[in-house]
Amino acid sequence: MIITDTHTHLYSEAFDEDRHETIERAIAANVTRFFIPAIDSTYTESMLQLEEDFPENVHLMMGLHPTHVKENYKEELAHVEEMLAKRKFVAIGEIGIDLYWDKTTLGIQQDAFRHQIKLAKKYKLPIVIHCRDAFNEIFEILEEEKDDTLFGIFHCFTGTLEQAHQAISYNMKLGIGGVVTFKNGKIDQFLNQIDLKHIVLETDSPYLAPKPYRGKRNESSYIVKVLEKIAAIYEVTEEEVAAITTENSKEIFSL
Template identity: 75%
Template sequence: MIITDTHTHLYSEAFVEDRAEMIQRAIDANVRRFFIPAIDSSYTKSMFELEAQYPDHMFLMMGLHPTSVKENYKEELKHVEQLLSQRKFYAVGEIGIDLYWDTSTLGIQKDAFKYQIRLAKQYNLPIVIHCREAFDEIFEVLDTEKDDKLFGIFHCFTGTEAQAQQAISYNMKLGIGGVATFKNGKIDQFLNHIDLRHIVLETDSPYLAPKPFRGKRNESAYLVKVLEKLSEIYGVSEEKIAEITTQNSKDVFGI
């Protein structure tokens, strides 16, 4: 059984003391494929080092996270564009809109989001969307960009069933992680209405640890807890969930 973590920040400072052991725990738990989202240029070196250490397991994305869209965002976008032209990445991400921390940057967040969607289309890459308190704003942008070249993953999906169906209508898979195990997470109440072909697994580690680790540092090995929960929700074996969601990740990322 191979389990794929489609979204994990393994380069995070949260893992500085035990990164190698943490990654080995995941591999021992059959989590063998790790897709690594970018945040901004300050993390690029760490991402490349991670890839060099685990070339058979790590698959890098490139992009500018919406919470890093600041006054210098055009310089950061040049960094993204330059790297996309130089080497292989598996997605443009994570990109999107985050209105939880700062609503004043909505205009430039939208600008950066649209720009990076168009970069993804240029390189025939999927996008990986970050959305926090911004479903309407994200959907507004996707409406303007919808075409045959738009596809990807709606990372850390936490919306309603209607929002899930709308996300899928833009050719997006839903990234499902620890929230599915939360008592008040709500998505567990309708996930079985969503065909498994639209689902991929993720941790977003070191964030959003599943039960029984909620509130602690998340790590990719904990993806087995999400797998267990989805097996319960869908009434199919963990092996089948792992097989389908890993194939879905291959369909998105091309590997």
């Protein structure tokens, strides 16, 4: 059984004390494919080091995270472009809009999101979307940009069934993580109305640990709890969920 974690920040400071042990734990649990989203230029070096240490398992994205879209965002976007021109990445991400922390940056977040979608189209790469309190704003831009070259993952999907169908209509897979195990997560109530071919697994570690680890540091090995929950929701085996969601990840990332 191969399990794919399509979204994990393994370069995070949260893993500085035991990064290699954390990854080895995940590999021992059959989690052998790790897709690593970018945040901003300050993490690029540690991302590249992670790939160097685990070249068979780690696959890097490049992008500017919406919560890190600040006054210097054009310099950060220039760094994204420079890195894309220099070497291969598997996706542009994570990108999007976050209105939970700061609504005053909406304008520049929208600008950065549009710009990075265009970069994804230029390099024929998927996008990995971060959306928090911003479904309408995200969908507005996806509606503008939709065509055969727009595709990717709606990371950490926590919307309604209607919003799920809308995201899928833009050629997006739904990234399902620890929230599906939460009592108040809600997505478990309708997820089985969505074909498994539209779903990928993720942890978003070190954030959003699933039950029974909720509130603790998340890590990629905990994706097994997400897998168990989804298998129960769809009433299929864990092996089937792992196989289908890994195949879906291969479709998106082309590897």
